[in-house]
Structures are given as structure tokens and as C-alpha cells.
């Protein structure tokens with residue numbers, strides 16, 4: 001545990017020093033836990049991840065929408081968040097400090113069953129187990145429920161809340177979607193946007209934020225289509241690393257790599273369309289640059305599932321900072337949400353099947369972007385070694401914040417001008433490049449290694465003679481000379497295609 005704690009400090013320290021993220025924000029006013037600023041490289045990296053997410057969804061036939069982040073209280077009453085989106089809290093009777101009751105119990109009496117317990121039951125557990133204030137060891141007060149939504153006001157007197165998830169705002173558009181999709185189900189949509197959770201005392205830095213960017217996709221679908229999903233054919237032979245609840249209930253954590261069609265036959269998945277969603281979520285994380293050996297899919301135990309959830313699997317990423325980190329949820333939500341909003345809004349949120357009204361089901365993929373962002377920095381970290389005198393980052397080329405750096409050997413105009421021309425051509429090809437003239441070439445290579453830039457291009461006096469430039473590979477530190485006419489195609493292949501650096505030699 002100690003070494004893990006230290007490793008997350010290394011990653012956070014590196015991220016702050018090199019401009020990935022800073023915080024807690026606002027730093028010059030002492031900082032509020034759960035808020036971070038993205039620095040220039042963090043913002044570039046987040047844009048890369050968002051692009052990978054967007055492209056994956058659009059290819060899978062989803063349409064993007066954007067809704068307000070503030071909604072009146074009535075919406076959250078209907079969604080269940082006003083009554084149900086709560087943490088149990090307890091206050092020290094002496095020093096007044098407030099704690100999450102479940103966290104305190106877990107810390108002081110590990111192994112106690114607390115999932116699904118009411119506030120009264122938690123109060124009882126605290127008394128029985130002798131749980132005390134973590135700071136002054138005094139007795140604690142009765143457990144109360146604390147709503148995690150951030151409250152605000154519209155105009156003078158209308159209560160409203162910042163959204164704790166994007167999904168609810170998407171459901172509210174159901175009737176508009178019906179028109180847009182010409183009354184044909186399934187309808188696939190997604191949203192990428194800010195969400196807010198007023199965590200009591202957020203810890204683990206970037207992993208638990210009060211303001212974060214969420215991606216959520218929904219498929220509105222009828223029951224028959226869930227069992228007979230045409231795109232299932234395309235993915236049924238793909239393998240997924242599964243940790244089903246049956247395995248977990250035996251107290252094991254062994255992954256089983258299984259064909260999706262077999263997983264369905266064995267009952268790990270109940271529905272073709274849901275299994276397809278799990279695969280889509282998995283492929284989005286692969287497209288964000290995560291390697292197979294750092295990923296697993298873990299099914300929720302009965303005790304973890306939300307009461308309306310028919311099935312739930314998480315994508316977890318292995319980090320050296322925190323072990324396995326839950327990064328994405330794939331939920332079979334049934335028709336819970338639309339039924340609730342139909343009841344509360346008095347609007348018809350159903351379709352007609354054989355002249356009967358039917359409220360469609362919802363399959364959902366939900367994740368925050370900051371978690372994978374942190375995990376990717378963690379997974380990319382390479383310590384300094386005999387060959388390199390600095391820690392470096394091994395980002396996959398397609399998501400690296402800077403993909404190519406362009407250097408004139410020296411700042412003189414005869415080198416600077418052709419280098420600037422090459423820089424422009426590289427940017428025009430859709431590659432994020434940086435132009436750098438400061439310091440020796442060795443120092444510039446090192447600076448790019450530190451931020452994970454996979455390729456560097458140097459323009460020198462030989463370039464003026466024969467038109468060739470040097471391309472340097474971050475991972476092997478090897479160099480090749482290429483003619484500048486062939487450079488952009490080669491870089492496109494290296495960054496986005498399957499071209500290996502070896503093959504350029």
C-alpha cells in the first residue's frame with residue numbers, strides 16, 4: 001500500500017511539473033479538493049481521448065447531442081437523484097468534523113457488511129463496532145443522508161441542481177428523438193459534457209472529482225431487438241477478458257478470456273445487444289490507447305447493482321498507482337428511467353407495438369474522461385534507466401498529446417524556414433506537432449520524451465543539400481534519414497497506421 005501511495009505521488013508530481021494537470025484548484029487560494037485544472041498537455045491529451053470516443057461512437061451509428069448542465073428540481077425528483085443520490089454521513093460530537101459513515105466503518109472495522117444498509121442500520125453498526133472520529137477519537141452522532149448534487153437557483157426562487165450525470169438530460173429528449181429517428185427504434189445517442197458531484201471529502205486526486213467530463217451513450221431499444229441484434233454477428237467471435245460474478249463469489253479474481261458468443265451461451269450475458277455494448281465500451285478503451293493486458297471486465301455482484309439495473313459490467317484498468325481502477329460502467333437499465341419521467345412529466349414516453357403502448361428499454365455506457373486520462377499517464381510511465389537520465393512517458397502515438405516535434409538543428413533562418421515549412425505540412429496532415437528551437441538536440445529529445453512525444457524530426461545542413469531529414473523514434477531512440485517528400489506519409493503511417501519504425505530503416 002505504501003509503495004502504491006508513493007507511485008501515485010510520482011505520477012501526480014510528474015503531471016504537475018510537465019503541465020498535464022494542476023490542483024486542487026484554485027491553487028493560489030489554497031485549493032478545493034475535487035477540482036483540477038488541465039494544463040496545456042492535459043488538455044491536448046483529453047482532446048485526443050474525446051476524439052477517440054467520438055469517432056468510436058459515430059462509427060457505431062450513435063448521434064451526439066448536448067444538453068444544459070443545470071435542470072430544475074422536478075427533473076431530479078423524477079430521476080430518483082433527489083431522494084436516492086446520497087452518501088451516509090456522520091458528525092463528530094466533539095470536534096464537529098464530518099465523515100462518510102461507510103468509509104469510516106470500512107477503515108476501522110474492515111469486512112463489515114455495509115452495502116445497501118439504511119442510515120439507521122449504519123448508526124447501529126457504528127455504536128456496536130465502536131467506530132470513532134478519525135481525528136479526535138470522540139463518539140460520532142447519528143448517521144444522516146447527504147445529497148451529492150450541487151444545488152443552485154434559477155432566477156429568484158426556483159430550486160435547481162447541476163447535473164450529477166449526463167444521462168438524465170438525454171432521456172428528457174425522448175420524444176424529440178422519436179421525430180428525429182422517424183419513429184424507428186433502436187435510437188442510439190450519446191453526450192460528452194460536464195457533470196458535478198458534491199463529494200464530501202474527495203480523495204485519490206484525479207480519480208474522484210467534484211466537476212468532471214462525462215461520456216454517456218444510450219440505446220433506446222425494444223425487448224425483441226435486444227435478443228436479436230444484427231451487429232452482434234460482427235463481434236461474436238471477439239474475445240473479452242471477463243471476471244463474472246460467479247467467479248468473484250468463489251473469492252477468485254482469475255480472468256477468463258472468452259469469445260462473446262460463448263459468454264452468451266454460458267449465461268454471462270443475457271442479451272445480444274447488451275453484450276455488443278460491453279464490447280463497444282471495451283473497444284473505445286482500446287482506441288483510447290489502453291493495452292489488453294491492463295484491462296478487465298468485472299460484473300457487478302447482486303449487492304453492488306442499482307435496484308433498477310438488470311445487469312452491470314465495469315471496465316477496470318490496472319494502474320501502478322491504485323491497482324484496479326473502475327473506469328466505465330455498462331448498464332442494462334430496463335425501462336426504469338423513461339417510466340419515471342413519463343409518470344412525473346405526464347408526457348407520453350412510449351411507442352406503440354401492436355397498438356399497445358410500450359416504454360422502451362435503455363442500454364447505457366457511462367464513464368468520466370479524467371479517470372482514463374490519469375490511468376493512461378500511469379500506464380505510460382517509464383522510469384529513468386541506464387540509457388535515459390529522465391523518467392519518460394510511452395503514450396501510444398495516436399493519442400499522444402504531441403505526436404511529432406520538429407526541430408531546426410539551429411535557429412538560423414536558413415534552417416528555421418525549411419523546418420517551419422515541414423512543421424506546417426505535418427500539422428496540415430492532422431498530426432499535432434510542436435516546433436522547438438531551444439537548446440541542444442539532445443536536450444530537445446529529452447524534453448519530448450518527458451511528455452511522451454513518439455517522433456522527432458530534425459532539419460540540418462544535410463537537408464539543404466539532399467532534402468533528407470532525421471526522424472527519431474522515442475521508444476528505441478534510433479534515427480533514420482528520410483527524404484522530406486516522403487516524410488508526411490511516413491509520419492501518418494507511424495502515428496495513425498500500422499507502419500513500424502523498423503520498416504523505415
Ligand SMILES: [Zn+2]
Pocket residue numbers: 092093094095096097133134135136137138
Ligand atoms: Zn472529532
